[in-house]
């Protein structure tokens with residue numbers, strides 16, 4: 001049976017259990033199976049990060065009196081603690097207490113949808129972090145995401161094709177005009193979508209677009225969610241699963257990234273041929289915790305997440321649309337929001353990283369888990385500083401600026417790539 005999406009109450013009421021165990025309706029405590037009172041004890045705990053269910057119970061009886069306690073995480077952030085005892089002479093007695101303070105945040109920041117395994121306690125019991133501050137990058141978590149700076153929309157696209165029943169998804173961020181590539185778009189603000197994270201990051205409109213690129217149906221996220229904003233990785237990647245449920249079959253993800261490879265230049269596109277999941281290697285993975293089998297298996301192969309054939313297609317489509325010096329390389333993501341030290345840049349060079357960012361990797365993990373095809377690319381927005389003698393420093397404004405300068409060509413690329421991808425059936 002699928003897990004309930006509600007916060008859940010302890011299974012069976014204390015009274016129900018009480019009645020079913022040693023006592024029967026209060027008409028004599030010897031009316032049980034064998035006429036003798038029995039002692040027992042039991043306990044259980046449920047902590048299901050996917051559904052947000054969090055409760056436990058323990059109970060014991062010496063044959064005469066039942067004592068127990070259960071705790072339930074309430075949707076308003078408080079924990080309800082019920083301590084009870086019961087016996088056949090006096091009945092059931094409960095003491096109900098609450099821990100914590102009920103929170104009624106402005107909107108949606110008490111995210112109980114089960115995406116609560118991220119940085120705990122940062123935001124007063126809310127499972128969502130607030131979006132605070134600028135994020136320069138930010139493709140989508142689900143299908144294709146494209147950054148949208150120009151019109152204040154960061155973006156992810158999910159583009160679907162296959163006569164509307166299957167979708168290709170494409171996500172990008174920071175590239176404002178990519179949202180414009182979606183024709184006849186119906187737009188939903190994230191804040192109006194129940195249980196959706198909200199995007200307040202500069203440059204991110206926080207909108208979900210449904211429309212077409214060419215004849216391909218697409219869903220586009222204008223604005224993605226980052227770990228450094230305080231969201232858990234499962235919250236960051238929740239839209240990927242939404243896309244899957246909508247019928248998306250291919251996720252296209254874009255990001256702004258720093259060039260680690262010394263030959264890379266600002267403004268170039270790098271097709272992602274592989275990735276290094278630094279957070280994942282350290283144990284911070286969006287798939288950590290309960291595995292929802294409805295989406296995929298517990299263990300997930302990642303060696304084949306990027307398809308060389310799709311990149312080959314992307315290279316030729318990119319060249320057709322006038323992209324110069326298209327690179328293909330390894331993307332690594334860090335938690336951010338700090339940019340890399342000189343030592344970190346050199347470490348990454350040794351490790352074979354070509355470009356570094358703060359997104360995408362966990363999105364592709366979740367996409368692979370639920371069986372989405374993935375196409376991902378980076379815009380190199382800055383050249384990472386690898387020498388102590390350099391006076392350069394990366395900065396968010398530069399990332400935004402370079403994204404803005406290049407969004408036109410990225411739009412052209414995406415407009416061509418999505419229909420080709422759909423047609424090629426790759």
Ligand SMILES: O=P(O)(O)O[C@@H]1C[C@H](O)[C@@H](CO)O1
Pocket residue numbers: 135136137138139147173174224226254255256257336357358359360395396399
């Ligand atoms: O969302 P992406 O990965 O495109 O954005 C990158 C990473 C940070 O959000 C930002 C840093 O400048 O750009």
Ligand SMILES: Nc1nc2[nH]cnc2c(=O)[nH]1
Pocket residue numbers: 136137256257258259334336338339340356357358381382384394399
């Ligand atoms: N970590 C990281 N993310 C980026 N996003 C855009 N540029 C950079 C960068 O230099 N480093």
